[in-house]
Amino acid sequence: MYAHKRSPLVWFSHITVLLLVVLWTVPTFGLLVTSFRDKDQIVASGWWTALSTSTQNLIYRTPGADGQVEEDGVYVISGNALEGSAGEVASFGTSSLRPSEYEVGQTVDIDDGQTLTVDENGDYRMVSQEPFEGRRGQRIFVTAEIPPRFTLENYRNVLTSEGIGQSFLNSLTVAIPSTIIPVLVAAYAAYALSWMKFPFRNLLLAIVVGLLVVPLQMSLIPLLQMYNKIGQTFNVPSKTYVGIWLAHMGFGLPLAVYLLRNYIAGLPREIMESARVDGANDFTIFNKIILPLSYPALASFAIFQFLWTWNDLLVATVFLGNSEQTIVLTARLRELLGSRGGNWEILTASAFISIIVPLIVFFALQRYLVRGLLAGSVKGG
Incomplete structure (x- = not known):
């Protein structure tokens, strides 16, 4: 008695169907994952990296002179460059040409005796001996490691x-x-x-x-x-x-x-x-x-x-x-x-x-x- 063997045409048909299923399912699954991701992470990385930490380049603008407070004779503007989101700052800068110029925790001079310090959790502190002027704040360029974020806000x-x-x-x-x-x-x-x-x-x-x-x-x-x-x-x-x-x-x-x-x-x-x-x-x-x-x-x-x-x-x-x-x-x-x-x-x-x-x-x-x-x-x- 001869063992039953499937013809090559049967195997070809099965492989073709499987390939079509994969080609149809993968983009649909990717669309589903992307629809739940944070909008910044969608731009920064593909959906297949949705469960991994992504490196993002963020731009944050500090409040202007209206946001300053006086502490011990100096004027301070403070906040969080990550806007309270989870993540770790790897480096920062004050110029779009050199967005990763400084290391976290480093205090740098930015203009007319003003200094800026950015911590790993995104907290920043601008200090000046004289009152800050102007309504527009300082731009801070941040390179941060952001953990996966999923949201229903898109829907x-x-x-x-x-x-x-x-x-x-x-x-x-x-x-x-x-x-x-x-x-x-x-x-x-x-x-x-x-x-x-x-x-x-x-x-x-x-x-x-x-x-x-x-x-x-x-x-x-x-x-x-x-x-x-x-x-x-x-x-x-x-x-x-x-x-x-x-x-x-x-x-x-x-x-x-x-x-x-x-x-x-x-x-x-x-x-x-x-x-x-x-x-x-x-x-x-x-x-x-x-x-x-x-x-x-x-x-x-x-x-x-x-x-x-x-x-x-x-x-x-x-x-x-x-x-x-x-x-x-x-x-x-x-x-x-x-x-x-x-x-x-x-x-x-x-x-x-x-x-x-x-x-x-x-x-x-x-x-x-x-x-x-x-x-x-x-x-x-």
Whole structure:
């Protein structure tokens, strides 16, 4: 008896899948870690160093003359160059050209008899025999070893100050009905194309298959023009959620009908015939038999449809616009990329907020995904 050996193609497939999983998981994990890091540490080091101490070059400006106090005949300005944060100062300087000129604990002359001392914990002390003058303080350049810092402030800023919370709700308002409506309509159509006999059934099925290759960009403008004309005729607003629900339904129906028809047509004919013998009509058969048996196919398409509508930008911009009341999450993130492109803590937190819902949907329904797609691909009526 020969031992079973896996072919090289099987090993290649497994390695390829593993590689794809790693390539998808690592950036997502890095995005999650970065979204919880302190904004200064995000700029100073990569996310893979999040658990290690980082060296940062900080600039601190002391208070001006208003912050001085008189002690034993001299004038003192004191504080903490690390602003109370944890860390150890390795060196400091008073010039941007020589930011690490002095060692901690060293007392240096800065100007007109004024001296500066910076301790390891960041405490500094400026002393002058004469009163300090001017409203602007002295700049202190500090090189410090900062321990890892994690915070929820990034998410707090995003969900409150940046308007992401409202956009998050707007995206849910768009995505949930835009997923449920096409699934239900396509399920009824798929049953009719599979088990009901009527004229031109095969022609309708061919039209559905043909619509799969129509680019969204080519049909978007004619659809918008038709929608606007209907709105003008009945005197209804054009930028409404109903409009984008109908648009997503139209763009999603061809794939939905195709997938569900293949699945439903492969269900055992004996079940339907037995139900008809017992007096069930098509509506009863669909609701009592077809829907419960079609959960894998329905869930597989629901995943694709939800991911598409949640991440959509083009259709949402055309049918909803970018007003504060209707702007979706993807459009809000686009604005953040333009206005806050340097604030990585804002962008990473925003990006992870945008992908957390699709991740939840995918992992909740992923057990149905492969079953539904495979069943629809090998069975036909």
